[in-house]
Amino acid sequence: EAGVAQSPRYKIIEKRQSVAFWCNPISGHATLYWYQQILGQGPKLLIQFQNNGVVDDSQLPKDRFSAERLKGVDSTLKIQPAKLEDSAVYLCASRSIAGGGKTQYFGPGTRLLVL
């Protein structure tokens, strides 16, 4: 079974620019998560989707971050405009809800550097 795919793997931008990340979850996984992991810290949940609906976006800085999962499969996370403190690894994870799926599986992440 193919894992969670993310692209790009690395991105360098200047502050105030825009950037978008893409995630393709494991086939059939209804739940998709975006996390922000700042260097030296644990991942922080930004947003959780179930199919194409948002379950939790309470920690998403909505003035600059947006995410969508229009067809309930792949997802994009956008930052506009980026700030220096957005430098982090952005992790996508997915989880099946079939059979009470307990485990989420992570992609390799996108490392963002904002200069």
Add this chain to the structure above:
Amino acid sequence: AQTVTQSQPEMSVQEAETVTLSCTYDTSESDYYLFWYKQPPSRQMILVIRQEAYKQQNATENRFSVNFQKAAKSFSLKISDSQLGDAAMYFCAYRTPGGQNFVFGPGTRLSVLP
């Protein structure tokens, strides 16, 4: 709000020895899941082991086992016969059965010495 604490920022162990990583959490829920994830330098997060709170029996996966103390809200990970490939960041995580409130601890960096 649920919180997860890992009080050991760094740990080291000799190859073939045993090491225990600590994790405590705070929740008012009675049903939840606890996880240990491993994140090697390549940064791909990998599930190590999972524990359901309603199960009294501690989970075991090969060389990895947990000591789950529900009353104390403690969830430690024991790695036996440590191998060089075990070197990584280890994150303790908590979530409710509905999938919301997935909270990670700050991590413990484990070094394995040859």
